Amino acid sequence: MTGRRASGPTAGAEAGTEASPIILELTGVTRVHGEGERRVVALREADLEVRLGELVAVMGPSGSGKSTLLNLAGGLDTPSAGEVRLGRDLLSHLDAAGRAAIRRRRVGYVFQDLNLIPALTAAENVALPRELDGVGVREAREQARSALAEVGVVELADRFPEEMSGGQQQRVAIARALVGPRRLVLADEPTGALDSHTGEAVMRVLRQRIDAGAAGLLVTHDPRFAAWADRTVYLRDGVVVDADRDDRASDLLVGAGRGSGRDRRRGIGPGLDD
Amino acid sequence: MTVRHGLVALLAERPMGVYELRKEFDARTGGTWPLNIGQVYTTIQRLMRDGLVEHVPLEYSHEAGDAEPYRLTEAGYQEADGWWHQPVDRSVPGRDELVIKLALAAASPDVHVPTVVHAQRVESMRALRDYTRLKAREPEHVTTREGLAWSLVLDNLIFTAEAEVRWLDHVEATVARVGALPVPGVAEQGAAAPAPVGASDDSTWTGRGR
Structure with missing residues (x-):
């Protein structure tokens, strides 16, 4: 439970995160590559739960299992042991075609760059997963426009990727990740190719979009961007080593959000000498 | 950053009383380092002792409820000017x-x-x-x-x-x-050292080079 979510549209979940539905759940997930001498455990007995309205950051050095975790969460890879659920669907019970269908409907990706198909406009890019899922062209376009509006870039609908800035392209990618019934965005270093100002603006949009009714898993090496998440999962050699939870009321935010003006920001810094 | 310099900088704009000084200081620093009124008062007393601040002569002070406005002396203005233009000393690291x-x-x-x-x-x-x-x-x-x-x-x-x-x-x-790394003075004792405090059974934390 966080100050952020309490102020968002999921404020009804204030009494406990139990009220917010689980969007993604990994239970005892292990992924092993290779055999014998070459056997590598990329991820070991990972448990993770992401609820509606939550953004969870995943941090760790290269090779710690971040990408494996993201691929398993999105059904691009299958676990050697353990279970992955998207909503109520158990991915391990589905065949490849079934997984692909669930993926198209439930999950979207945002990568560092090269997210969009260059020959398609923003609206066409965002509509594509809906059309692939069998939705009529007109309805898919309508859903695309509303997805673009939700991230504040509906005016870019008819532009091609090369006519957009990096930050604008990432917004369009977020729109596509959460178009139609999709509720889970898997973001792999989405700010990696952006300057710090633009990166922050993209995180702001991602955060607002998730607060408005979605969930996200964010892989990043940058603590400043991870700080936009509700919590951070740290991976070391395929093992979740710390998962900090926000159970503790934060001293910094006591009284924050109430009242107006500068009262709500009173006293968050260290003391001053005189 | 000191309260002293902050107050001198504020008084360089216009005369103020202690309540107004506190309010302005909080407003301009986002309330991040809130001052209490006693701290402002004590600092003003020291600034007066040092000849940087003085009372505004009574006929000019008319703010009701903030009876004693203060203003900078000539030396006070020089102090304010000097503070803006002198870099903050970073030669001694803070004690963290x-x-x-x-x-x-x-x-x-x-x-x-x-x-x-x-x-x-x-x-x-x-x-x-x-x-x-x-x-x-x-x-x-x-x-x-x-x-x-x-x-x-x-x-x-x-x-x-x-x-x-x-x-x-x-x-x-x-x-x-x-x-x-070898521990000075106990290297001869060999591997009989006890497990370090806080070492968990999680072997992935120890000594794995990356």
């Missing part, structure tokens, strides 16, 4: 408890440094997240002077917390790479 703690931990054979780092990272990350939440509440584009001052203070808190988290990552990686 975390740096001292980790330096001592790294040199001690009895402390498991990764455990200390992990606990701290969770805490530092929480602080960074809290500052980020405050930032998320602010409008993306600043429109007032007060908003600008607050956003800059907040950015500083964010940058500082971020630097701390990065440094902790660096500490963890460096300690893992260096591995076990």
